[in-house]
Amino acid sequence: MQRHLISAADLTRDDAVLILDTAEEMARVADRPIKKLPTLRGRTVCNLFFEDSTRTRISFEAAEKRLSADVINFAAKGSSVSKGESLKDTAQTLEAMGVDAVVIRHSASGAPYRLANSGWIDAPVINAGDGTHQHPTQALLDAFTMRRRLIGRDAGLGKDLAGKRVTVVGDVLHSRVARSNVDLLHTLGAEVTLVAPPTLVPVGVETWPCEVSYDLDAVLPKSDAVMMLRVQRERMNAAFFPTEREYSRRYGLDGERMARMPEHAIVMHPGPMVRGMEITAEVADSDRCTVVEQVANGVSIRMAVLYLLLGGNEPAVTHARTTEEK
Amino acid sequence: MDKHDSPATAQASDARPVLEGPDIARVLTRIAHEIVERAKGADDVVLLGIPTRGVFLARRLAVKLAQITERTVPVGSLDITMYRDDLRMHPPRALARTEIPGDGLDGKLVVLVDDVLFSGRTIRAALDALNDIGRPRAVQLAVLVDRGHRELPIRADYVGKNLPTSLRETVKVQLAEEDGRDTVLLGVKPTDQ
Numbered sequence: 001m002q003r004h005l006i007s008a009a010d011l012t013r014d015d016a017v018l019i020l021d022t023a024e025e026m027a028r029v030a031d032r033p034i035k036k037l038p039t040l041r042g043r044t045v046c047n048l049f050f051e052d053s054t055r056t057r058i059s060f061e062a063a064e065k066r067l068s069a070d071v072i073n074f075a076a077k078g079s080s081v082s083k084g085e086s087l088k089d090t091a092q093t094l095e096a097m098g099v100d101a102v103v104i105r106h107s108a109s110g111a112p113y114r115l116a117n118s119g120w121i122d123a124p125v126i127n128a129g130d131g132t133h134q135h136p137t138q139a140l141l142d143a144f145t146m147r148r149r150l151i152g153r154d155a156g157l158g159k160d161l162a163g164k165r166v167t168v169v170g171d172v173l174h175s176r177v178a179r180s181n182v183d184l185l186h187t188l189g190a191e192v193t194l195v196a197p198p199t200l201v202p203v204g205v206e207t208w209p210c211e212v213s214y215d216l217d218a219v220l221p222k223s224d225a226v227m228m229l230r231v232q233r234e235r236m237n238a239a240f241f242p243t244e245r246e247y248s249r250r251y252g253l254d255g256e257r258m259a260r261m262p263e264h265a266i267v268m269h270p271g272p273m274v275r276g277m278e279i280t281a282e283v284a285d286s287d288r289c290t291v292v293e294q295v296a297n298g299v300s301i302r303m304a305v306l307y308l309l310l311g312g313n314e315p316a317v318t319h320a321r322t323t324e325e326k
Numbered sequence: 327m328d329k330h331d332s333p334a335t336a337q338a339s340d341a342r343p344v345l346e347g348p349d350i351a352r353v354l355t356r357i358a359h360e361i362v363e364r365a366k367g368a369d370d371v372v373l374l375g376i377p378t379r380g381v382f383l384a385r386r387l388a389v390k391l392a393q394i395t396e397r398t399v400p401v402g403s404l405d406i407t408m409y410r411d412d413l414r415m416h417p418p419r420a421l422a423r424t425e426i427p428g429d430g431l432d433g434k435l436v437v438l439v440d441d442v443l444f445s446g447r448t449i450r451a452a453l454d455a456l457n458d459i460g461r462p463r464a465v466q467l468a469v470l471v472d473r474g475h476r477e478l479p480i481r482a483d484y485v486g487k488n489l490p491t492s493l494r495e496t497v498k499v500q501l502a503e504e505d506g507r508d509t510v511l512l513g514v515k516p517t518d519q
Contacts, residue, residue, distance in 0.1 A: 018420065025405070025421040034458040037408040307408075311418035 003124040003315045004116040005305055008136040008184040013160055016188055020144050021157055022304035023297070029066060030300070039311050040069035043100040048090070049128070050076040050106040055271055055295065056128050056138075060103050063302035069310075072099065087111060091120040099123050101310050109133035109176075124309045132174050132235065138270055139180035141301040143188055145294050146225050149266050162189030167219050169195045169251055170229030170278050173202045174236065177270045178229060182210045193219050197251065199240040200231075216251055220260045227268040228253055228278045248277055255282040266290050341498060341513030345487055350470065350501075350508045353486035354383070357468050358390035360484050365435055368394075370463065372431060373401040376440040376452055377422035382503040383470060384439040400427035404438070404459075409451035424455075431460030437484075441499040443469040446480035471510055473497045 005011075011019070029035055045064045049057050057073070064071045074090075076082065081090060087106075094102060101124045104112045109131030116125040129135040147156040150164055166185055172178045172194050185192050192210035194201065205212055213219050220226065231247065241247045253267060261267075267279075267289040275281050283289055309315045345353070362368045368391055375384030381403045388401035405422040407413075438452050449467060456465060468484035473491045489512065491497060498511040 022421050025423065028424060032459060036458065038454070039408045039413065308418050311408075311413055312416050313414050314417050 003309060004112075005124075005126045005136050005309065006113050006116055007127065007134045008139040008180040008187075009134075011136070011184065011187060013187050013189070016140070016143065016184060017158060017160055019140055019301065019304050019308060020147060022308060023140075023144050023300040024153065024157060026066075026303040026307070027297070027300040029303075030296070036066055036068060038068050039307055040064070040067040042070075043310055044070045044072060044098060045101045045103060045306070045310075046072040046074055046094050046099045047128075048074045048094070048102055048104045050081065050104070050108075050111070051129070053105050053129070055298070056105060056135075059295070059298040060126075060128060060137075060302050062299045063306055066299070067303055067306055069100075069306070072097075087115065088118070088120050091115055091118075095121040095123070101126065101306070103128050105129045107131055124315070126305060126309065129176055131176065133176050133179065134183075135176040135180045136184070137298070137302055137305060138177050139184040140305070141294055141298040142177075142181055142227065142268060142270070143184055144297050144301055145268065145290050146190075146266070148297070149290060149293075150224055150264065160188040160190075161185060164190040164224045165193070165222055166190050166225045166227065167193045167195055167216075167223040168227045168229065169216060169253070171200050171231045171240075172196045172205075172229065173200045173240070174232040175229050177227075181227065182208050186210065193223075195219055195251065197241050197247065216253075217257065217260065220257060221262065223261060223265055225266050225268055226253065226261060227270070228273075229270070230272060230274055230278060244277060252278050252280065253283050254280040255286075258283050258286065258288065261288075268294060271295070341496070341511035343509045344489060344512045345471070345510035347502075347508035350486070350510070353470065354386050355390055357484045357486060358387055358394055361387070361391065361437060361466075361468070362394050364466075364483070368397075368399060368435075370434045371399055372427055372429075372434045372436050372462075373399060374404045374426075374436055374438050374452075374456075375401070376438060376448060377403055377405050378504060379499055379501050380438075380440040382501045383441060383468075387437075387439060387468070400429065400434075402427045404452055404455055406448060406451040406455050409454045411447055411451065424459075426459055431456065431462045433461070433463050435464050435466065436462040437466045437468050439468045441470050441501075442497050443467070443472045443480075443482050443485075444475055444497075446476045446478040449480050450478050470499060471497055 047060055061071055103126045105128040112125050112127035112130050127136055168178050182192050186209035194210055194212045195216050269291045273279055273284055365371055373384040373388050375381030384401050388399045391399040402425040403423055405424045407419050407421050466483040469482045470486040471489050472482055472485045473489045494515050496513045496515050500509045502508050
């Protein structure tokens, strides 16, 4: 029985819906005077961040604290990692300290998988983003945001996203958010279309369960949700498009393009946004843009994941893959 | 300890009904009158049902209280899953809805409503959950069936039926909203083979 959350592709439809439904109840805790549940009292969760992150780390920390877990924050900068310690030694140090779960963000794709399957530690591992591989809690919070906005809070309970059309626009090549979303949205029955300049579409995309288009304007009128991705300059070591202005003109979302979307359609962004690049201020500040909601929903989703993986004597989330195939 | 034995087990072992539909209706009417009597009019009563079946009982009680007092009585639900003391002994359970009526609980007389009172651990969890939500003037407990075997110093203020049971027996409440019919079944736990 696997107890980790490494990839959105590992989740079955029922697992994903259970996480979304649980998050819906968790969200209601935020409206209470005392925003805390005693569920993970006495459990220690370590946030192991080898890569910079504000949003995700704070979101996990808030979720852990709302469930009364003890939180240890570990940032690679200024730690023994900068002195040359390996992931294995760091993991074994945490294991020796009696950590009950590890939330890991790493710039190397596959680091969380390695941590979960190496036998270095016994604790459940939750992937908070690894390289250009996966960011499953981001995909879950995006799906949660879509379900709330497109179906409704209570109406959505128990439901997936069957038939919803989601367009993911931008730097797909470097985006773990795009990969996780394609996997999870497909599992939930949504139809995903990726839109990007050909240079930012990864090799092998034809095996992904989604469509690919190079023409944003053609796809917009048929979208229920449009997810804009940031161009990840820090991961780029070559020129993928001529100029920022050209990228912005062809793949950026401005007010004029937003007007071509269906009335009910929403604009999403995993953050951080670069205003003027992939999204204009007009769109970012409109009420069709769910960026702030996504952040709030992130806490609820992470509470749900932590509860379902750690709350009982065994996890409630079953996994289709993750174990090393022999 | 778990009062929600699966219906399959309860029925497989020749469960016999101890309360039927009309009995349950009469019992709820009596409890509603008792609440009004003890609260001297039920002005500040808030009914909170404990999911799943406690919520249906609370809603039925609210209807009866409204008939008696000619006022609407706030009714909600209180999920206690996250406050259970046996969370680590089972896989995580799916959560149910906590719905607190608009005016909140501060200064109110909260009547918790559940189907079966057994070990008392559910009610302890409910009291903990209430603590995080507000500060009622007083908290009372109404149950359809009290089957004994308390493991904590907890008692009910309103009891539909006292049902002396042995630990080998199971008590299963079925309500029309969830199970299609109203009945309380007393069965025998199948022995572990």
